[in-house]
Amino acid sequence: MYILIALTFAALLFISGCTDTDNPEGHINALAVWAHAGQERERNTLKSQVARYNKNHPQHPVRLTLIPEGSYNAQVQAAAVAGNLPDLLEFDGPFLYAYIWQGRLQPLDNLLPETLIDDLLPSILQQGSYRDHLWSVGIFDSGLGLYADRSRLVAVGARIPTLENPWRQDEFNNILQRLVNTDPDGQALDLKLNYGGEWYTYALSPLIQSAGGDLVSRGEVYSAQGSLNGPETADVLHTIQRWIEAGWVDPNIDDAAFTSGRVAMAMGGHWNYARYHEHLGEDLLLLPLPDFAYGSKTGQGSWSWSITSNCDNPKAAARFLAFLLQPEEVLAMTDANGAVPATRSAIGQSLRYRTGGALQLFVDQLKAGYAIPRPRTPAYPVITAEFQRAFERIRSGSDVQAVLDEAARSIDLEIEDNKGYPWLFTAVERQ
């Protein structure tokens, strides 16, 4: 037992010694930066970028903390509640408006050079702007489209669509039917049902918007009633439910439905390209999503950077952001993670994304207004959570209208509870 007591005191001494040793605020001139620990190459790129920056800015070095991607939003939100945010924060783009409304961020207005702002893709500015201020910028954007096996489309006599002339809904249904008829297991489409989570909102919203629906109506005060449970949204989700029930959609449990040749078409993002190209080579096609009535639409938005209200030196933080947005740094990152470069100058130098590049479609979609940002409201975390829950039930066969009615009620209740998220509570008015 005396050993136990001795151990106890030793542990106590050790714990006391460990407390507060790594408090970033302890370094007077250091810029505390939090980012998500993405895949290995992405992580290593950011680390080397920080090392390069610190070499040239010894007076305001960046102190980088990488937080696991799987728990990122929860950990950052907890830190925000405790008032412990760093100077510069990376977060998943659509969560921006919740952070703004909570008063956690500072606007970037006048902090970044005009030439740099002009160089950004419109989708980056769209995602980062709220209430006439620019709050965040991304180093890269995302691309969403339909990957297809050219030889199998040709085999069923399908036309190869373009962004200007995408497949109409009936044409798409017809091609899908023909592919199903010639497929040994009757599954022809991969909707990445295995991803779950935010993918549902990101990937299915454009189909809904193409049909004239949306997750919420986007007026002064957002509301889900009549949009999320409106006839256009319900129709699209009914159609997807029918495809799933008919066995046309591969559940893709092994994440290899397209690469193993089980399906001829796969909805996917920029991150799928390298693996798909490796398996299909020149047969790989990247196509726009089908037009369900109001033109082809696509998703946008990715990880984004903002300066927090805790930051005492926003100019130093903006300097690091401007460094990350230099063409060579943007390309270093997008070469690592495969995403769409955020600036036109970087796109011009990117083999994949420049005019004639294999993924030019993603840039065209983001530049020409085909991409629609996810709802720009502080209620977004609730909207996406409710939509994800609703789609989980719809794919399992629940009544579409009833599920959507329930989700719309929950979202509107949340918006009402927060009095429509009035702007007067935000940081800008407080400053």
Next chain:
Amino acid sequence: MRLQRSRVGIILSYALLTTLALLFFIPVMMMLAGSLKPDERVLMEAGSLAGFIPGEVSLQNYTDVFNRTEFLGFLFNSLFITGTIVIFGLLVNALAAYAFARLRWRGRDLFFNLVLAVMILPLEAIAVPLFYGVSLLGLRDTYLAQILPFIANAFSIYLFYAFFIGLPRELEEAARLDGASTLRTFFSIIVPNSKPVFASVAILNFLMWWGAYLWPLMVTIGPEVRPLPVAIAAFYTLPPLQWGDILAFSVMMVAPVLLLFILFQRWFVRGVAATGIKG
């Protein structure tokens, strides 16, 4: 006839027990086999018998875990946090239980009932006020934040209490007659006679805090104090997920718990019998 019937009964019960054992063992087997396979084969074979057979064994996933994460650092954090909670917990909770079981003091029953009442409160119910408390004290992102709130544990106190109350009073009376103080009696007489309950409480607390996720998620940010259950979230990135690495990480995370259980199984079973814990 009766002999035949009892044999059939034995065969049936063994068949049932074997099925149940397999049912519990299947996920562990899949985890182990998957950790030895290339990433792309893990999910592809998960729905078939091949899911339980590693095939060509490779330790690449384990090497990847060490290369891609600071696994040893996270392992140390988990061992240190859980170990400290267990050691401090044994001391504090056993002393508290002894005071409830053996000492006479005003308000004892009231306090004991309060302790019992606390048992029904799950962490989720008190997480937010606890979080504000820890933040106000400036303890976020420290070991202390992950240890301090969990040393005193109502369930542990109850288990110690249930065991101590069943010990013969004569043991202590002999020590008292020899002039031993209360603390001396506790450490010299009660503790040596209560090894099974100490083992049970230690193992139960270890299991509980080794896998804790919600609280460390709320109070940690940096890798310096990040425990294993939060660290594994680093693998949940954009697809394709490295399932082999995730399973290798899981195997190494589960291994210390299994080892502990195997080493102290005898004590654990005795403790369970003595304190009447049911699963």
